[in-house]
Amino acid sequence: xxxxxxVNKSPxxxxxxxxxxxxxxxxxxxLMYEDGxxxxxxxxxxxxxxxxxxxxxxxxxxxxxxARGVAEDKVVDGIEIVDYAKFVSLAAENDKVQAWV
Amino acid sequence: xxxxxxxxxxYVNRRAPYGTIYAWESLEVVLIGAAFDxxxxxxxxxxxxxxxxxxxxxxxxxxxxxxxxxxxxxxYDVTKLYVEKESLEERGLTLxxxxxLTYEDEDDDWAEKDSIRLVSRAExxxxxxxxxxxFSF
Numbered sequence: 001x002x003x004x005x006x007v008n009k010s011p012x013x014x015x016x017x018x019x020x021x022x023x024x025x026x027x028x029x030x031l032m033y034e035d036g037x038x039x040x041x042x043x044x045x046x047x048x049x050x051x052x053x054x055x056x057x058x059x060x061x062x063x064x065x066x067a068r069g070v071a072e073d074k075v076v077d078g079i080e081i082v083d084y085a086k087f088v089s090l091a092a093e094n095d096k097v098q099a100w101v
Numbered sequence: 102x103x104x105x106x107x108x109x110x111x112y113v114n115r116r117a118p119y120g121t122i123y124a125w126e127s128l129e130v131v132l133i134g135a136a137f138d139x140x141x142x143x144x145x146x147x148x149x150x151x152x153x154x155x156x157x158x159x160x161x162x163x164x165x166x167x168x169x170x171x172x173x174x175x176x177y178d179v180t181k182l183y184v185e186k187e188s189l190e191e192r193g194l195t196l197x198x199x200x201x202l203t204y205e206d207e208d209d210d211w212a213e214k215d216s217i218r219l220v221s222r223a224e225x226x227x228x229x230x231x232x233x234x235x236f237s238f
Contacts, residue, residue, distance in 0.1 A: 001230050019115070019147055023226045098113065098229065099237040 002027055004094035008034035008101065011046040016100040026055030031090060033061035037070060040079050047076050061087060108233040109140045114149035116238060119159065124152045125167050127238035135177035142181035144225060146188045153184065155200040168200065175204025175216055182216045185225050
């Protein structure tokens with residue numbers, strides 16, 4: 001059973017991203033949006049944890065990067081930048097969604 | 102018939118009880134959902150475990166103490182309350198610090214059993230994987 005995990009809180013303010021990473025099993029997906037996008041930026045303390053998660057596919061919502069002035073080239077390699085339509089497809093493709101609100 | 106198809110519902114609780122409305126809202130949804138005869142379980146992790154701490158007394162903060170309501174869950178066939186071991190330990194708590202929550206097992210001559218099940222993070226991740234629906238609070 002595949003799970004789409006979503007994170008919308010900054011990893012520097014809340015533990016949501018840490019807990020999400022602890023729960024995301026191989027074959028699952030993680031989508032960062034709203035303040036969660038700060039977890040997708042290169043060179044941060046959380047970026048190493050994201051890179052270290054094996055078998056997990058990461059996504060970040062483009063409009064939320066743009067809104068916060070985060071250029072796409074700042075995003076950790078391997079994290080796919082997606083639009084709202086892809087967000088919807090991800091939710092539909094997976095068996096269920098766990099929102100780490 | 103939709104009503105004949107039993108699904109596994111899990112309510113994931115990650116917030117402390119009184120600072121925000123999440124915990125109370127979750128409990129209300131659980132009680133409403135209990136009317137639909139689904140296979141319901143609750144997970145408590147991160148600050149969510151504070152919801153189950155015994156000895157809550159809100160008499161001086163003008164909020165309803167809803168902690169006694171957890172005792173009623175067994176009567177609604179909500180008998181699986183998974184508590185994540187790591188979250189408990191990180192907060193310096195043990196099972197002794199939580200309310201003793203029990204239910205009467207109708208399949209075992211109404212024997213009184215513990216509703217709280219202490220599980221590791223890895224075990225809880227597996228249990229989450231088995232669910233049909235996750236409700237996140």
